[in-house]
Amino acid sequence: MKYTIALLAGDGIGPEVINEAVKVSDAIAKKFNHEIIWTPALTGACAIDAVGVPYPDETHEICMKADAVLFGAVGHPKFDNDPSAPVRPEQGLLLMRKKLGLFANVRPTFTFPSLIDNSPLKRERIEGTDLVFLRELTGGIYFGEKGRLDGGETAYDTCTYTRVEVQRLAKKGFELAMTRTKKLCCVDKANVLETSRLWRETVQAMEKDYPEVTVSYEFVDAVAMRLVQWPNSYDVLITENLFGDILTDEASVISGSMGLMPSASVGEHTSLYEPIHGSYPQATGLNIANPLATVLSAAMMFEDAFGLKEEAEAIRAVVNKSLEQGIVTEDLATKDAKTYKTSEVGDWLVANL
Amino acid sequence: MKYTIALLAGDGIGPEVINEAVKVSDAIAKKFNHEIIWTPALTGACAIDAVGVPYPDETHEICMKADAVLFGAVGHPKFDNDPSAPVRPEQGLLLMRKKLGLFANVRPTFTFPSLIDNSPLKRERIEGTDLVFLRELTGGIYFGEKGRLDGGETAYDTCTYTRVEVQRLAKKGFELAMTRTKKLCCVDKANVLETSRLWRETVQAMEKDYPEVTVSYEFVDAVAMRLVQWPNSYDVLITENLFGDILTDEASVISGSMGLMPSASVGEHTSLYEPIHGSYPQATGLNIANPLATVLSAAMMFEDAFGLKEEAEAIRAVVNKSLEQGIVTEDLATKDAKTYKTSEVGDWLVANL
Ligand SMILES: CC(C)[C@H](C(=O)O)[C@@H](O)C(=O)O
Ligand SMILES: CC(C)[C@H](C(=O)O)[C@@H](O)C(=O)O
Numbered sequence: 294m295k296y297t298i299a300l301l302a303g304d305g306i307g308p309e310v311i312n313e314a315v316k317v318s319d320a321i322a323k324k325f326n327h328e329i330i331w332t333p334a335l336t337g338a339c340a341i342d343a344v345g346v347p348y349p350d351e352t353h354e355i356c357m358k359a360d361a362v363l364f365g366a367v368g369h370p371k372f373d374n375d376p377s378a379p380v381r382p383e384q385g386l387l388l389m390r391k392k393l394g395l396f397a398n399v400r401p402t403f404t405f406p407s408l409i410d411n412s413p414l415k416r417e418r419i420e421g422t423d424l425v426f427l428r429e430l431t432g433g434i435y436f437g438e439k440g441r442l443d444g445g446e447t448a449y450d451t452c453t454y455t456r457v458e459v460q461r462l463a464k465k466g467f468e469l470a471m472t473r474t475k476k477l478c479c480v481d482k483a484n485v486l487e488t489s490r491l492w493r494e495t496v497q498a499m500e501k502d503y504p505e506v507t508v509s510y511e512f513v514d515a516v517a518m519r520l521v522q523w524p525n526s527y528d529v530l531i532t533e534n535l536f537g538d539i540l541t542d543e544a545s546v547i548s549g550s551m552g553l554m555p556s557a558s559v560g561e562h563t564s565l566y567e568p569i570h571g572s573y574p575q576a577t578g579l580n581i582a583n584p585l586a587t588v589l590s591a592a593m594m595f596e597d598a599f600g601l602k603e604e605a606e607a608i609r610a611v612v613n614k615s616l617e618q619g620i621v622t623e624d625l626a627t628k629d630a631k632t633y634k635t636s637e638v639g640d641w642l643v644a645n646l
Numbered sequence: 647m648k649y650t651i652a653l654l655a656g657d658g659i660g661p662e663v664i665n666e667a668v669k670v671s672d673a674i675a676k677k678f679n680h681e682i683i684w685t686p687a688l689t690g691a692c693a694i695d696a697v698g699v700p701y702p703d704e705t706h707e708i709c710m711k712a713d714a715v716l717f718g719a720v721g722h723p724k725f726d727n728d729p730s731a732p733v734r735p736e737q738g739l740l741l742m743r744k745k746l747g748l749f750a751n752v753r754p755t756f757t758f759p760s761l762i763d764n765s766p767l768k769r770e771r772i773e774g775t776d777l778v779f780l781r782e783l784t785g786g787i788y789f790g791e792k793g794r795l796d797g798g799e800t801a802y803d804t805c806t807y808t809r810v811e812v813q814r815l816a817k818k819g820f821e822l823a824m825t826r827t828k829k830l831c832c833v834d835k836a837n838v839l840e841t842s843r844l845w846r847e848t849v850q851a852m853e854k855d856y857p858e859v860t861v862s863y864e865f866v867d868a869v870a871m872r873l874v875q876w877p878n879s880y881d882v883l884i885t886e887n888l889f890g891d892i893l894t895d896e897a898s899v900i901s902g903s904m905g906l907m908p909s910a911s912v913g914e915h916t917s918l919y920e921p922i923h924g925s926y927p928q929a930t931g932l933n934i935a936n937p938l939a940t941v942l943s944a945a946m947m948f949e950d951a952f953g954l955k956e957e958a959e960a961i962r963a964v965v966n967k968s969l970e971q972g973i974v975t976e977d978l979a980t981k982d983a984k985t986y987k988t989s990e991v992g993d994w995l996v997a998n999l
Contacts, residue, residue, distance in 0.1 A: 376837045376842075376843060377836070377847075381837070413767050413874055414766050415766060415767070415768055434838075434839065439839065439841075440840060441844075446810075447806060449806045449841065450805045450840050450841050451804050452803045454800070454801055455796070456799045456800075482891075483729035483730070484736050485787075485788055486803045487801045488802065488803050491794075493729065513892055515895070517892045517893070518899045521766055521874060535835070539892055546875055547874060
């Protein structure tokens with residue numbers, strides 16, 4: 294089969310980690326007789342520098358025409374000190390999510406046995422952790438009306454959700470739960486927020502369509518606690534945009550494998566795959582960034598966007614092998630062990646596929 | 647001196663833990679020649695049962711007349727399954743905060759050397775943790791306009807802040823930082839929210855009045871991560887109501903001493919002291935709840951509301967002694983060690999003051 298993949302490398306270490314994911318994807322395609330056409334496009338700070346906006350129309354068209362999008366990272370320190378600057382890389386991210394209709398962000402958190410001791414949490418707390426957040430990504434307070442009143446002295450943001458928005462996200466949650474241990478947790482703040490009450494009543498009404506799924510409803514503050522205490526007690530969690538932003542980042546550090554976590558954003562028109570880490574500006578150009586999260590994001594793309602499970606498993610298997618054999622970048626170094634460059638890890642993966 | 651303290655025991659284990667804090671406070675008062683007049687009042691589920699509302703006017707008047715409020719916990723499982731029920735204990739909490747003008751919730755998180763191994767985090771991650779959150783408590787999305795549109799199909803919540811609200815909270819943060827290591831972290835989501843941009847610009851403008859304080863600005867998702875990774879890298883953190891709800895609960899579990907954490911809510915008319923734990927309905931009446939968080943909340947009251955530092959230190963010292971000697975309730979039991987009842991712990995504290 295032939296697949297067109299929009300390639301949005303972005304800023305900082307984005308291009309370096311994307312490069313390795315491309316090498317591995319091409320090798321997998323060759324092995325399984327697929328053809329990949331990569332269509333590169335600009336996004337983030339590099340797009341601002343080149344054409345003045347972080348998500349150019351041309352990039353949007355390339356994404357819309359592709360079968361999937363592979364994304365690196367965006368952000369540059371020169372934009373960091375002034376969150377109210379008129380043009381910023383993150384705005385491109387939000388615009389891209391909205392225009393591509395990427396309403397569900399899929400964020401797994403799992404442990405790699407060989408990395409478990411990297412976690413700030415004790416081994417017995419995290420062993421067996423394998424959870425997935427489905428974060429709503431195109432609604433809520435991110436996209437509601439916001440502004441100033443009283444000559445700038447009062448600021449406001451509006452959080453809005455419609456029942457339809459909740460249903461389409463929750464549907465993905467129920468479906469995902471059916472493929473796993475059939476446990477779904479709806480995270481809200483229904484004791485305070487009207488939008489959370491809409492979430493809860495909508496999910497409650499859907500329960501009857503998935504009689505095998507056990508649904509629990511927990512307040513966001515309680516989940517923020519239990520994620521640290523007993524992360525392995527969760528399976529699938531669904532939540533709104535802002536709660537998801539906070540909780541998925543919290544969850545990402547518990548496994549000790551943060552630098553390896555992939556993610557997907559799925560929706561109406563296409564789907565996008567990206568590592569959860571950022572653009573890590575200090576490491577730019579040093580060939581030291583860990584490419585595995587991006588490589589594993591490509592594996593998610595093969596499986597979920599193209600339905601190629603065997604190809605995805607082959608990628609995951611070689612990644613596991615590299616970890617077991619210690620073919621890792623310096624962020625995963627155990628003391629005194631030799632470490633490898635970004636491109637060396639990619640080369641090793643290709644050679645050992 | 648003579649102090650009038652409104653006593654809001656609340657629901658569940660509230661009355662039991664409050665009882666021990668009263669015993670210890672009376673003993674301290676006697677020792678230091680103060681007189682305490684306790685004025686009990688109803689709040690929470692027990693107030694709903696008795697008079698139909700969770701924060702009766704009579705309770706409000708008792709609080710307004712007192713020099714401080716000592717609070718247990720509210721909540722009862724019979725209200726848990728329906729967050730949209732018209733009358734609920736939490737509404738009393740929100741009304742109380744608003745009517746008493748308790749705009750700053752002070753939530754310390756620190757470690758007790760003897761309890762450090764209770765933490766889900768590794769010892770080396772939490773040793774030395776001693777941070778304080780100042781959570782804004784009477785504004786933001788908790789109190790903004792909320793409702794339904796489109797015949798119930800769309801829900802909305804509004805988050806609003808004024809510059810003056812941010813200033814009075816931030817002022818407390820700067821002042822607190824001055825009494826500690828002079829590090830202040832402003833937690834926001836200024837890359838997305840207009841209210842956060844108001845927070846950030848307001849705090850930035852106040853920096854010049856506190857030249858000794860080093861201020862950092864961090865996004866809420868990054869703080870949710872770093873709290874788990876390096877909690878001991880923080881000192882004073884200031885944030886808005888909803889972020890504070892999530893992050894203070896997350897912070898509370900990292901020290902391993904959650905059952906011991908006190909809190910204060912301070913503001914315009916009075917101040918209120920309460921353990922951070924909830925009403926723990928399953929333990930009600932069993933005389934097994936840990937009273938130390940409430941006892942330590944009373945210590946905060948002596949120090950901050952009445953300016954009685956020596957009295958506060960005496961309470962903290964005897965609590966430390968009880969921990970070192972293993973005079974603890976079953977939640978803190980190390981294996982095979984004898985444990986004590988709620989009232990026995992209180993008796994021991996009184997006897998050893
Ligand atoms: C950069 C920022 C706008 C973004 C978000 O809040 O969604 C990021 O934190 C993320 O989670 O992808
Ligand atoms: C019970 C609830 C309304 C309350 C809050 O969200 O403020 C609680 O979680 C707290 O933190 O005191």
